[in-house]
Amino acid sequence: MNVTFDWNEWYFIITTTIILLLYLPIRKYFSPVLVTVIWIYNVVLVATIDYFLLATPFKLYIFGDNASYELSGALFHFIMYPCAALLFLYGYDKGELYGKKTLWYILFWSGFSLFFEWLTVKNGALTYTGWKLVYSIPVYPIAAVMLIIIFRFTKTKLQNLQPQKSN
Amino acid sequence: MVFTYFILLNLIVVILFIKTKKNLHILEIVVYWLAASYLFQNLSAFCYMNLKTLIIPEKLGFELSHFLNRTVLYPVIMVTFLHYFLLLKGILRKLLLFLFFISFLAEMEYIEHFSGVLIHVHWKLWWSFAFWLGALLILIGIMKVFRRILYKGEPPV
Numbered sequence: 001m002n003v004t005f006d007w008n009e010w011y012f013i014i015t016t017t018i019i020l021l022l023y024l025p026i027r028k029y030f031s032p033v034l035v036t037v038i039w040i041y042n043v044v045l046v047a048t049i050d051y052f053l054l055a056t057p058f059k060l061y062i063f064g065d066n067a068s069y070e071l072s073g074a075l076f077h078f079i080m081y082p083c084a085a086l087l088f089l090y091g092y093d094k095g096e097l098y099g100k101k102t103l104w105y106i107l108f109w110s111g112f113s114l115f116f117e118w119l120t121v122k123n124g125a126l127t128y129t130g131w132k133l134v135y136s137i138p139v140y141p142i143a144a145v146m147l148i149i150i151f152r153f154t155k156t157k158l159q160n161l162q163p164q165k166s167n
Numbered sequence: 168m169v170f171t172y173f174i175l176l177n178l179i180v181v182i183l184f185i186k187t188k189k190n191l192h193i194l195e196i197v198v199y200w201l202a203a204s205y206l207f208q209n210l211s212a213f214c215y216m217n218l219k220t221l222i223i224p225e226k227l228g229f230e231l232s233h234f235l236n237r238t239v240l241y242p243v244i245m246v247t248f249l250h251y252f253l254l255l256k257g258i259l260r261k262l263l264l265f266l267f268f269i270s271f272l273a274e275m276e277y278i279e280h281f282s283g284v285l286i287h288v289h290w291k292l293w294w295s296f297a298f299w300l301g302a303l304l305i306l307i308g309i310m311k312v313f314r315r316i317l318y319k320g321e322p323p324v
Contacts, residue, residue: 032316037198044201044208051212052234057225069216157194161317 008064008125012072015120016080023083026090037154038089038147039082045143046081053131060131072125088144089151102148110140169282170228170235177239184243189250195313196246202309203245206302208237211285222286232284236275244272248303249310265303272299 030038053060054067063073088109091097097105117136120126189196211233214221223233248268255261273295279285 033194033313036313036316037194040198040201040205044205047205047208047212048238051208052230055212055215055230056223057227057230067216069212154194154197157192161192161194 004065006065008123009072011120011123011125012064012076012080016075019080019083019087023086026087029090029094030086031158033158034151034154035086038085038151041150042082042085042147043077045146047077050077059129061129062127064125085147088147092148092151106141106144109144110137113140168228169284170232172282173232173235173240173284177235177243180240180243184247187247187250190253191246191250192317194317195310198313199246199249199306199310200242203242203302203306204238206245206305207241210298210302211237220288220290222288224283224286229284232282233279236279236284240275241272244268244275245303245306249306252307252310265300268303269296269299272302 027035050063050073052058054062059067063076064070092102092105095101095105114133114136117126118133121128121133191199211221215223223230245268248264251264252261255264273292276285276295280287
């Protein structure tokens with residue numbers, strides 16, 4: 001472990017703060033249960049994928065300064081990704097972007113996510129040691145579809161819970 | 168071979184879990200499963216990447232086995248613990264439940280060790296017991312909070 005507090009840590013802090021500030025105005029749009037499910041789902045999904053690809057035998061990229069588990073990486077997992085996911089779902093649900101609109105919306109977010117990943121690499125917060133940006137092209141649309149599935153599943157189960165509670 | 172063995176073990180545990188009539192809502196199962204997986208993955212990642220007290224050999228079958236175990240096997244066992252924790256009444260029964268599941272989870276960890284999937288280096292046995300005790304206590308805390316917001320004061324279904 002040889003962690004130094006340099007630009008990539010600032011990059012993690014700045015981007016996480018921006019996304020948190022963007023999320024705060026919409027924080028009451030979703031119910032606490034839905035936020036909890038989406039939040040924990042995203043934290044675990046990203047942590048699982050990162051650990052799987054970071055660890056042996058793949059060792060495809062490094063988060064931060066070196067191949068150790070850093071606090072800045074945990075901050076990214078815990079705040080950045082869940083807030084981004086909730087912002088994505090807010091646009092999807094509030095704008096009623098269903099059917100064909102969903103496709104365009106997913107394409108837009110995937111494009112933005114790829115740009116953000118490129119920016120993260122350029123700022124030294126993410127270092128490829130085998131991974132390439134092109135490999136991420138199918139990852140973001142799949143992640144977006146899975147997120148919508150989880151969102152709709154949770155919403156349906158919550159709606160079904162309401163009559164049970166009033167009985 | 169090792170991977171096949173762990174696929175079978177995970178399958179058996181999942182089938183048993185599905186067959187058990189649970190007093191947990193489906194959203195509870197999702198949340199506790201994810202939280203349980205996160206707890207063990209953090210221990211594994213921190214000890215593997217930083218402390219180097221856990222080693223996963225450079226073999227795809229071993230990495231896939233550990234991946235399967237940390238995302239399925241341990242979370243299923245931990246959610247099953249929560250199911251029985253809600254079911255059993257009385258401190259003594261709950262204490263015995265803790266003892267049983269902590270031993271069971273530590274045993275699973277050492278099955279991974281002896282099969283060469285997750286090798287413990289300079290590791291003390293009591294660390295495993297302490298971790299599983301802490302993880303189960305945290306999971307109970309998460310359950311209490313989540314049930315409060317899920318049922319909003321209403322008695323749990």
